[in-house]
Amino acid sequence: MFIRRFCLGLGGALFALAAHAAAVDPFADHNGIVPARADYNGALFLLSYHYPSGLPAPAMPWRSAIHARQISVQNARYYVAALKDTVAKDMHELLQDYDSWDPDRRGWYNDPWLGAQREAIHGLSVAVASVEPALFPRSRLSKPFTTYTVTYYNKTAAQTLGKIWGTSAMSPIVDQASTQYAEGSITVKLAFTTADPSVWPAMEGALVWPAMVTANATTGQFDEPTLHGLRLMQVDVVVKDTQSAPRTGWVFATFVYDRDAREGANGIWDKMVPLGAQWGLDPQVNSAIDPDAPLRESWINPRAPRYAMETLGWGGRLSGPNDHGKNDISFVDDGTRRLVRSAGNTACLSCHGTSQWNANKQGMPSFILPLAPPVGGRGSPYLNSPAPGSVEWLRWFQNRPGNVPMDEGSIAGDFDLALTFRVLPAWQQAMTGNAHALQSLDASGKKIERVGAETE
Structure with a gap:
């Protein structure tokens, strides 16, 4: 058994392992x-974990693309294009020359x-266990799919x-200072779907990565790991940039596969x-009061493919096909319980804004x-939700800098949701030998049945 001790320090919470009787491999x-x-x-x-330190601030061409001004609906497309170009060479090698991919050499971790x-081939993990066809009525998805993701940090x-x-x-040291990211920090998250073009025409011609799939809502297989081809559906590129985005300190950019786009030098x-x-x-x-009110802090590309437009979040806020921006929700309104299917109830920053420990x-x-x-258990299998637009609901839709937690008494995770939703719970589970509640849930709150050896 492991003995765990939580120590409160001046800067916040320091988690220290006092003793352990079994070998664990965090890497x-x-x-x-x-x-x-x-x-x-x-x-x-192969996990890339030889983390650097003491680096100078990097070049930030995305700032130059908008003339060092704040990002806005008017200039966001130039910012996003520069951000995409910044990581293009590395993403080309990662995606299309995987046998040569060396993350340490490229500076990704x-x-x-x-x-x-x-899973063993690309390090992908289940993101959303089952995405239903009802979310994509216009793009003719005929079967549910499972999404898999992997994240790299520059x-x-x-x-x-x-x-x-x-x-x-x-x-791990989790305090007000340690969790904060430096300017120019970038994370890239790749998202793949189990749906192939025969069940979702939108994926025609998409990049295929082989993976040892343990959950596949498209085929109905949730037991024996099977070699299966996954299609690249979405890439999120997220950057810490308090100059361009002073209210939160971050810009989230989402890219989606477009079968009609032209392939050039970057494949x-x-x-x-x-x-x-x-x-x-x-x-x-x-x-909730005015669904069509214009947004000033989300820019949506009017030329994005149809399927990606079907899963925008609350009020049209940015949310991609992998981001569970629409869910079946249950809430009480004027004393009456309402059940609403495919309701927009989140966005990129509202999810990541909950990053805290x-x-x-x-x-x-x-x-x-x-x-x-x-x-009384009512609302299942819908998500029990605050009423859209209510004071409680709006807690998820506030602008806060990354060092301010959503809930008092917590340490803010600077919008790094992987840290608090996946990694710290996995560490805690390994230390105690007890299942952590978050480890059994996917990003939409559904239970994941995991197959494979547990880290011991």
Whole structure:
């Protein structure tokens, strides 16, 4: 058994492992379930965790693209284009020359502690267990799909991973200083779908990555890991930039696959087109009162492919096909319980704004989607929600800098949702041997049935 001790320091919460009786590997590459070499003879995923420190501020061409002004609906497309160009060479190699991909050489890094969740070929983990066809009526999805993701941090961002995890990752430091990212920090999240063109025409010609899939809502397989081709659907590129986005300090840019886009020198990367960008949550706009009110802190590309427009979040705020921006919700309105299917109830920044850690509660006090305590179990299988537009609902739609938590008594995670939703719970579970509640949930709050060896 592990003995865990929480120590409160002047800067916040310091989590220290006092003793342990079994070996754990926070830097495990994957779950150990590898394909037969006769079926797949390429490179396997290797975790990149030699985090740098003391780096100078990087060049930030995205700022120059908008003439060092604040990002706005009018100039966001130039900002997003510059951000995409910045990572283009690395993404081209990662996506289309994986056998040559060397993340250490390229300066890209991963979170520790997620080995048990990662499949062996590309380090992908289940993001949303089942996305239903009802969300995509216009793009003719005929079967549900599961999404898989993997996240990379650039070397500027990886300095923060080093501050939190050190060299051993056994005793994370989570305080007001350690969780904050430097200007120019970038994370890239790749999102893949189990749906192929036969069930979703939007994926015709999309990049295919082989993966050892443990959950597949398209085929109905949720037991034995199987080699399966996943289609690249979405890429999120997120940057810390308090000059361009002073209210939150971050700009979220989402790119989606467009089968009609032209492929150029950067291959499939050229067919990933902007869905939009978000740098704030437009708290002054109550979209329950006026659903068509214009937004000033989300830009949506009017030329984005049809399927990506179907899953925008509350009031049209930015949310991609992988981002569970629409859900079936249950709420009480004037004493009457209402059940609404495919309701817009989140956005990129509203999810990531819940990134926080409370040592006393051993987790995140608020879920990533607006939730209310269930009343007698009513509302299932819908999400029990505050009434849209209510004071409680609007807690998820406020602009805060990354060092201000959503809930008092917590340490803010600077919009790094992976840290507080996945990585710290995985560390805590490994230390205690007890299942952590968040480890069984996907990003939409649904239960994940995980297959594979657990990190011990």
